[in-house]
Amino acid sequence: xxxxxxxxxxxxxxxxxxxxxxxxxxxxxxxxxxxxxxxxxxxxxxxxxxxxxxxxxxxxxxxxxxxxxxxxxxxxxxxxxxxxxxxxxxxxxxxxxxxxxxxxxxxxxxxxxxxxxxxxxxxxxxxxxxxxxxxxxxxxxxxxxxxxxxxxxxxxxxxxxxxxxxxxxxxxxxxxxxxxxxxxxxxxxxxxxxxxxxxxxxxxxxxxxxxxxxxxxxxxxxxxxxxxxxxxxxxxxxxxxxxxxxxxxxxxxxxxxxxxxxxxxxxxxxxxxxxxxxxxxxxxxxxxxxxxxxxxxxxxxxxxxxxxxxxxxxxxxxxxxxxxxxxxxx
Amino acid sequence: xxxxxxxxxxxxxxxxxxxxxxxxxxxxxxxxxxxxxxxxxxxxxxxxxxxxxxxxxxxxxxxxxxxxxxxxxxxxxxxxxxxxxxxxxxxxxxxxxxxxxxxxxxxxxxxxxxxxxxxxxxxxxxxxxxxxxxxxxxxxxxxxxxxxxxxxxxxxxxxxxxxxxxxxxxxxxxxxxxxxxxxxxxxxxxxxxxxxxxxxxxxxxxxxxxxxxxxxxxxxxxxxxxxxxxxxxxxxxxxxxxxxxxxxxxxxxx
Numbered sequence: 001x002x003x004x005x006x007x008x009x010x011x012x013x014x015x016x017x018x019x020x021x022x023x024x025x026x027x028x029x030x031x032x033x034x035x036x037x038x039x040x041x042x043x044x045x046x047x048x049x050x051x052x053x054x055x056x057x058x059x060x061x062x063x064x065x066x067x068x069x070x071x072x073x074x075x076x077x078x079x080x081x082x083x084x085x086x087x088x089x090x091x092x093x094x095x096x097x098x099x100x101x102x103x104x105x106x107x108x109x110x111x112x113x114x115x116x117x118x119x120x121x122x123x124x125x126x127x128x129x130x131x132x133x134x135x136x137x138x139x140x141x142x143x144x145x146x147x148x149x150x151x152x153x154x155x156x157x158x159x160x161x162x163x164x165x166x167x168x169x170x171x172x173x174x175x176x177x178x179x180x181x182x183x184x185x186x187x188x189x190x191x192x193x194x195x196x197x198x199x200x201x202x203x204x205x206x207x208x209x210x211x212x213x214x215x216x217x218x219x220x221x222x223x224x225x226x227x228x229x230x231x232x233x234x235x236x237x238x239x240x241x242x243x244x245x246x247x248x249x250x251x252x253x254x255x256x257x258x259x260x261x262x263x264x265x266x267x268x269x270x271x272x273x274x275x276x277x278x279x280x281x282x283x284x285x286x287x288x289x290x291x292x293x294x295x296x297x298x299x300x301x302x303x304x305x306x307x308x309x310x311x312x313x314x315x316x317x318x319x320x321x322x323x324x325x326x327x328x329x330x
Numbered sequence: 331x332x333x334x335x336x337x338x339x340x341x342x343x344x345x346x347x348x349x350x351x352x353x354x355x356x357x358x359x360x361x362x363x364x365x366x367x368x369x370x371x372x373x374x375x376x377x378x379x380x381x382x383x384x385x386x387x388x389x390x391x392x393x394x395x396x397x398x399x400x401x402x403x404x405x406x407x408x409x410x411x412x413x414x415x416x417x418x419x420x421x422x423x424x425x426x427x428x429x430x431x432x433x434x435x436x437x438x439x440x441x442x443x444x445x446x447x448x449x450x451x452x453x454x455x456x457x458x459x460x461x462x463x464x465x466x467x468x469x470x471x472x473x474x475x476x477x478x479x480x481x482x483x484x485x486x487x488x489x490x491x492x493x494x495x496x497x498x499x500x501x502x503x504x505x506x507x508x509x510x511x512x513x514x515x516x517x518x519x520x521x522x523x524x525x526x527x528x529x530x531x532x533x534x535x536x537x538x539x540x541x542x543x544x545x546x547x548x549x550x551x552x553x554x555x556x557x558x559x560x561x562x563x564x565x566x567x568x569x570x571x572x573x574x575x576x577x578x579x580x581x582x583x584x
Contacts, residue, residue, distance in 0.1 A: 210427045210429055217413055217419050218443065219410050219411075
């Protein structure tokens with residue numbers, strides 16, 4: 001087992017290094033567009049890493065993670081737009097001003113994602129199986145329709161902010177510097193996931209996924225364990241949403257729609273459910289396909305569908321599973 | 331935790347009743363488990379043995395009646411809390427974490443029993459507070475050298491032993507073993523019988539079992555459950571001689 005773990009670690013490093021190499025190479029070649037694509041892959045990968053904690057390790061098939069992605073995005077858009085207008089976000093019970101500093105925005109985005117995950121998780125984790133999928137979907141759709149009708153922040157048209165938020169010492173407008181920010185956060189999330197999944201908590205989470213009755217019989221409460229994982233997952237996805245908003249300098253209800261939930265799920269499944277770097281590989285492949293095949297045909301998603309079908313049927317361990325020739329992580 | 335007085339029952343079940351609609355699965359059952367004993371619970375299929383076990387561990391709630399464990403009323407506690415008090419259970423169908431190794435399975439039980447599972451930082455596999463007790467219980471259960479094997483790859487008998495190692499990791503005050511002999515074969519059954527007779531030194535055992543040879547070899551007392559009711563409780567000899575038991579369960583040739 002130790003040998004295989006090392007092999008997994010090598011594959012994880014290779015995937016991450018490839019992403020960085022593509023961005024650096026494109027930067028040196030003066031290809032800013034590809035750097036931005038790599039940034040998008042890093043951000044989507046981060047969202048996938050967040051979902052993987054709940055879905056891959058916890059077995060919680062959430063079809064509503066767009067909620068946290070969109071909340072992170074809207075937090076960022078709202079704070080940024082208020083920073084540029086100079087108007088406070090709220091004045092009661094106390095005054096909250098906007099912000100255009102990433103270091104201030106990220107914690108708020110993560111907190112908002114976490115609080116939403118706590119509320120949604122507390123209710124939906126009382127169900128399981130297909131009901132859990134449907135309840136998480138329903139919550140995310142509620143937020144989606146709320147955002148559509150929230151005219152104060154652009155409603156259906158979304159909310160633009162014209163200047164990317166700032167990070168001390170960096171020019172966030174330079175594509176490679178913004179990529180660096182996203183890649184570092186992705187790396188931190190990967191390390192966090194690796195540590196948490198190998199801890200006592202990770203042991204309990206994975207046990208509850210595989211055999212919840214057994215976990216109870218040794219004194220573990222699966223509900224509390226799963227809710228904690230769900231909240232951590234929502235926080236990471238909230239951060240990804242914040243980065244995505246800054247990448248586009250635009251947020252819209254699309255970030256909250258069920259398509260987005262599905263896409264995040266696709267990253268995880270393509271790369272390998274419950275694999276540390278699976279979502280990163282999945283997101284990178286997704287964006288590659290979108291870019292390459294999307295240039296050939298508007299129907300590229302049909303091909304994506306075939307690929308997904310092939311993976312689910314013949315390689316449930318995802319792309320990483322194909323490389324390691326193993327079904328799934330313990 | 332109050333230390334129970336000598337011979338005061340560890341587990342005391344009084345007037346337990348559970349009905350599913352018109353079907354009374356547990357009908358005014360009273361039963362106790364005394365320190366050091368193996369108390370076998372026998373009865374035909376559908377007698378309500380598993381339903382009774384599920385009520386004791388807290389998986390389903392009785393309609394009425396009460397359960398005391400080491401002098402404490404545990405009716406309000408959920409299954410996880412009862413496990414942490416040392417009520418260790420094995421399942422009718424082996425129940426382990428299939429993708430975990432033997433070691434990880436038992437470590438899980440050690441962590442669960444400690445109540446400290448919300449630790450996010452330290453790698454569990456290098457936490458000696460988990461690994462050392464886990465390895466000790468693995469050896470106790472007769473699985474030494476198999477600790478790095480994935481649970482899914484164990485033989486049926488080994489999985490039974492793993493369940494026992496997990497039960498031991500709970501620092502049990504009582505064992506509830508639901509048909510541990512099921513599907514064990516002759517040699518495996520003999521091995522398990524000797525493991526069980528050692529287990530009673532750790533804590534008393536409430537043993538649900540169909541294998542009459544094992545029951546007669548191990549049990550100090552036997553209770554017979556028929557249609558949700560206990561029709562007799564007594565020593566092996568008393569139960570063998572009891573005409574009602576012979577008629578309703580053992581068959582005339584026993």
